[in-house]
Amino acid sequence: MYHMERATSQEFRTETAAHRLGQYCAWDITDHVAIDLLWISKAHAENPTAHRVLPHGEPSIAIRRKRDSKGDIIAIDLTICGPYRQPSFYDPEPGEELIAIRLKPETAAAYFAVSPADFFDQPPMAAPREVYNACSSSLQRAEKSTPDDILRTLINDLSRLESRTEAQTPSEALAAALLRQSRGRLSTKALATMTGVSERHLRRLFRDSFGATPKSYARQLRLTEAAQAAERTARPNWAHIAAATGFHDQSHMINEFQASLAMTPQALHRERRALLDNN
Numbered sequence: 340m341y342h343m344e345r346a347t348s349q350e351f352r353t354e355t356a357a358h359r360l361g362q363y364c365a366w367d368i369t370d371h372v373a374i375d376l377l378w379i380s381k382a383h384a385e386n387p388t389a390h391r392v393l394p395h396g397e398p399s400i401a402i403r404r405k406r407d408s409k410g411d412i413i414a415i416d417l418t419i420c421g422p423y424r425q426p427s428f429y430d431p432e433p434g435e436e437l438i439a440i441r442l443k444p445e446t447a448a449a450y451f452a453v454s455p456a457d458f459f460d461q462p463p464m465a466a467p468r469e470v471y472n473a474c475s476s477s478l479q480r481a482e483k484s485t486p487d488d489i490l491r492t493l494i495n496d497l498s499r500l501e502s503r504t505e506a507q508t509p510s511e512a513l514a515a516a517l518l519r520q521s522r523g524r525l526s527t528k529a530l531a532t533m534t535g536v537s538e539r540h541l542r543r544l545f546r547d548s549f550g551a552t553p554k555s556y557a558r559q560l561r562l563t564e565a566a567q568a569a570e571r572t573a574r575p576n577w578a579h580i581a582a583a584t585g586f587h588d589q590s591h592m593i594n595e596f597q598a599s600l601a602m603t604p605q606a607l608h609r610e611r612r613a614l615l616d617n618n
Contacts, residue, residue, distance in 0.1 A: 357376075358567060359615075360390070360570065360611060360614050360615055361388055361390055361614035361615065362380050362381050362382050362383065362387070362388060362390075362431075363378065363379070363380045363390070364378065364379055365377065365378035365379075365441075366378070372443070372446060373442060373443055373446045373447070373450045373451075374440055374441070374442065374443065374494075375397050375441040375442060375443045375519075376441045377439070377440055377441070377490055377494075378399070378437075378439050378441060379436070379437065379438050379439070379486045379487075379490065380429070380431070380436065380437040380439075381435075381436045381437075381486065382431035382432065382433060382434060382435045382436070383433065383434075384406070384410065384433050384434045385433060386433075387430075387431045387432065387433050387434075387435065388614065389428050389429065389430040389431070390428070390429055390614055391426050391427070391428055391607075391610060391611075392421070392423060392426060392427045392428070392429050393426055393559070393562060393563050393566060393600070394422075394423050394424055394425060394426055394559045394562070394599060394600075395421060395422050395423060395559055395563065396422045396444050396455060396515075396549055396550075396551055396556045396559055397421065397422055397441045397442055397443065397444055397447075397455070398419055398420070398421050398422050398441070398442050398444070398447055398453050398455050398458050399419065399420040399421055399439040399440060399441040399442065400417070400418075400419060400439060400440050400442065400451065400453065400466060400470060400474075400493070400497065401417070401418050401419070401420050401437045401438060401439035401440075401463070402415065402416075402417055402418075402436075402437070402438045402439070402474075402477060402478065402481050402489060402493065403415070403416050403417075403418055403435065403436065403437050403438075403463070404435070404436040404438070404481055405432060405434070405435055406433070406434035406435070408433075410434060412481075412482060415478060415481045415482065416465070417465070417466040417470065417471050417474055417477075417478060418463040418464060418465060418466060419453055419458050419463065419464050419465075419466055419467075420437070420439065420463050421441075421458065422444070422455050422458065422459055422460075422549075422550065422551075423459070423460055424459060424460055424550070424551060424555070425460065425599075426599075426600050426601075436486060438481070438486045438489045438490050438493065440490075440493060440494065440497065443515075443516070443519065444515050444548075444549050444556075445511075445512035445513070445515035445516050445519075446512070448548070449512075450497075450500060451467070451469075451470050451497070451500060452467045452469060452470065453466075453467065453470070454548065455548070455549045455550050456546075456547060456548055456549055456550035459550035459551070460550075469500065470497075470500070473496050473497060473499050473500050474493060474496040474497065475496070476492050476495070476496050477489055477492045477493040477496045480492045509544070509548075510534040510535065510536045510540075510541060510544055511534075511541065511544035511545045511547075511548045511549070512548070513533075513534050514530040514533075514534050514541060514545060514553055515545070515548075515549060515553075515556070517530060517533060517534075518530065518553060518556055518557050518560065519560065522560055522561070522564055522584075522585065523556070523557035523558065523559070523560030523561040523564070523585055524557070524561075524585045525557065526554075526557075527541065527542065527552070527553045527554055530553055541553065558595055558599060559599070561584050561585045561586065561595070562595065562596065562599055562600070564584045564585075565580050565581070565584040565586070565592060565596075565604065566604070566607055566608075566611065568580050568583065568584060569604060569607075569608045569611075570608060570611045570612055570615060573612065575604075575608060577589050577592070577604060577605075580592070580604075592604060
């Protein structure tokens, strides 16, 4: 039986974020059974920038704040964002903020009644009632506090939800965890062997729980890793990135980008670097 840990004194400041892109910044969480990462998106007050959200299998619990033209907060709600099979565009309102915890798909339903399959490819939806009730302190703090403070409180609020994880980890949950640990490098055949079920049965279990197949989730993990590796430099070494992120070669990576995103790695890189330049 797993239990969430309460937030520590760690500071979640924008300048310490592991990943920044335009109005978005995120902190990786590597040692938590339920949390994948923490992220904040704060749109510019006058000219917010729309950006492409890459396909991903992890749902997020997010506090969304909206402001009027004077900068005063006029709306606060608690939503579930993602996951997405296809790339989508987030086009925020001026001054809109999202303050979020992204969940590991293999534990999202057990901890928070947020089944990834139920939220796939949907616009932001209201959080389940039990999550909403648990986050009362965060919603109150959202009326005045900074995003960093709200995020810290949100972690503490969610820690009050008791785990409903079974002692026996389901095969599909184990497969999702293994895929994440391998950064999408394991085949469905290997996962089936490691989890003790047939490939066909694993695909069905995985799709029913997470709204995607193990193969498509592995592809999402590799695409995101490649996109983030490329955006760190103005002139990416594409052959090196392809090899380092689990693709057979550069041609394989290009084909996977075009199949999943309908654009080449180079085109996505230009788009993301433009956002990076706007930081």
